[in-house]
Amino acid sequence: MTHTAMNSLFANIPIWPEGASKAAFEMDALYLFIVGLTIFFSAIVFGLVLYFVGKYYAGSKADRSNPSFHNLKLELVWSLIPLALGLFVFVWAAKLYVEVQAPISSENALDIYVVGKQWMWQMQHPTGQRENNELHVPVGRPVKLTMISQDVIHSFFVPAFRVKNDVVPGRYRTLWFEPTKVGKYHLFCAEYCGTKHSEMVGWIYVMEPEDYEMWLKDNQWGMGNEKATMAEAGAALYQQLQCGSCHDPNQRIGPPLAGVYGTTRTLSDGRRVIADRDYLRQAILDPQAVTVSGYENIMPPFRSQLTEVEVNQLIEYIKTLGKGNELPVAETKNEEGVNKG
Amino acid sequence: MSATATHHKESVRVDYLNVAHSIKSWLVTEDHKRIGILYLVTISLMFLVGGIFALLIRLELVTPAGDLVMSDTYNKMFTMHGVIMIFFFLIPSIPAVLGNFCLPLMIGARDVAFPRLNLASWYIFTLGALFGVASLVMGGVDTGWTFYTPYSSSFSHTPVIMAVTGAFIAGFGSIFTGLNFIVTIHKMRAPGLTWFRLPLFVWGHYATSLIMILGTPVVAITLLLVAVERGLRIGIFDPALGGDPVLFQHLFWFYSHPAVYIMILPGMGVVSELIATFSRKRIFGYEFVAFSSLAIAILSFVVWGHHMFVSGQSMYLSMVFSVLTTLVAIPSAVKIFNWAVTMHKGHVKLDSPMLYALAFMGLFTIGGLTGLFLSAMAVDIHLHDTYFVVAHFHYVMVGGAIVAFLGGLHYWWPKMTGRMYPEPWAKLSALVIFIGFNLTFFPQFILGYLGMPRRYHTYPDEWQVLNVLSSAGATILAAGFTLVAVYLIWSLKNGAKAPANPWDATGLEWQTPSPPPPTNFTHRPVVTEEAYNYPIVLAKNGEGEHQEEEKRTHEHA
Known part of the structure; x- marks a missing residue:
């Protein structure tokens, strides 16, 4: 009886987190290796202490003749062995860190745009679906998150995937993972962000690819009540904000935007910068700081008018320009089938 | 020697405690021993406040729901716990109390180099602590003790400026103490007390003082910048004002990682004294242990980026910080092994200070090794900002620094107060603390993973x-x-009178009466031997039975 009681007690004490990503397995192996090192060195220290206390307890009959007070060889041994093991761990961990942290190069990756704000996670799929505090992804396909914060620093943490990255205001950060197991996994904010920090949590749903396709279809209207891809939503914003009155190809007041994404720009102060996401975001929110050479510094800042979600949509729209697949701005909303993506 | 004669002699002896009794005599004292006691009183009160917050936090976490206090209150509780424990308890604990009291005694000096500056340190520290308490009275701060921006500078609705001002002011107390110790150690050692005859406690404090004077100004500037951004809306850290939020983390950890060693190096110094005294043996590899303190102090300044593996710093920068962090672990490992081997062929006694020293070795070993998980970049991705980190630094800060502080406090208590504490109670509470500590923090490692x-x-x-x-x-x-x-408070009135050297220890502080006279020594001591020069047994050729106890005699001018 006691035995079963004990068993049920321990059944209630979880000691190992579920692993559901490609990175989890090797991360756990490294973790266990360091656990082994910890046990090994702790055992040596505890063992030495207990042995010496027992043997050389004052009054014991142990031989105490000719004690030694230093031994260079011995001291080098217990400096260099831990050093070698430490460097081994460093190399292993650095290699794995690069694999996990370096931007994913896979063409196949699913792009998700994440905005953290006090105290919720806003996700958007390129095909337009929006989710709050939930993210649906297919199993077996890399997922790349492009993340930014609307206010303070947050941190996107999914223990089951062994991934985490801070979500910082003012700059885009990326994070990727490849789910290997269908299921429902905790999402936490790991960087303290104020009152409801511990309620800035959610779930990641990993689904079979066909279920995911179904989910995309069923949620075409998403949270925005508008059936539009991110680029289409961006196109609508472009119109609504009348960006075209300066930036349309025939206007010549502001720099034309067709094909601008990824090109090198020369700014009026002589700096040369690549027009990546961070640049485009700054050019929209705080254009005075990055005026392009040859243009007047007249664009008003949109910092107080746009949310980070909207900026994401505008950038997705700008990315489509000049690639021959411009969205006919006015009509997109009513077209069928565009959302298939 | 008759008992009455001894009694008579003791009753008229002037010591630093009975030389004056008025409150004013304490508030204007320039005696390093009295200033040490003033610090002890101040930090004990701060520890009580910080400890109550810790208990409230643990009480709230008994249930998964937030049912004891509101979220805002909870956030203020862990912030005030951290701010108070780190800035107003741990950083001053060993240096300002035990260091202040013992360091001049251990080097045979009459006082520190700048006694008035020493008193000023206490006033400045206390003023800082009052600001900390004021921020609490004003409702408490909710930023976390790390004050990360832009939350602290632009979003928090709590008295952040008051709290950072407190830490800012207290920092100057720390700088002055460090300055005082460095000059004291350089200029005021007794004749014959060469650098390599210094007790390792002094080496530990020398290394600590270097960090205090080099690192503290940086955190002072950083906290000032937070106040400037918050108060004047000048953009430094908040991107909405044109600042960089991650810059704050660089500046903050440039001080706050070395600050960890401000808390632990003096503790290591204490443990060296305890192990030597209660093993009756010179510390094994004295030079290695002494230099490892300096190595730790220097390396501590180049590892701050290991707090930022997921903050967005360059991947290659992270690698440099990771490998340097591996290096800083080595001097600590050397110390642990050297302490353990010191007991080899010693005469080990398990008086309560030694119990704390052994507890330190075990807990600091676990605290240090769990640091390896966090310096390993890939594993840190998962563990960063989880309870694993909380457990790790409590093993270092409580299992290391506070356990060493308690060991040192018991060891020098007879010298400080002239009274013995009740040994059975001391042993019992050391055991209770050891068990309670492990039960509190070990489960947090698991929770973290x-x-x-x-x-x-x-x-x-x-x-x-x-x-x-x-x-x-x-x-x-x-x-x-x-x-x-x-029992420590009880012992002040009821404890047995302490002899000059209750532990039969070497070290100059034990050669003057307990409690010491106001001037520490009646004659300036002259040192002719190494530290921890306990008697050793030399084996006679072939004749195991005829052993000879040899001890070089202490000589005094």
């Missing part, structure tokens, strides 16, 4: 059992600390 983020008011149900274990441990730990406070 499971993924429980730190600073969470509510948490998923499946983690309740581990949290309940941790909270139960906190209760036991609190009982242990309370026990210590009670």
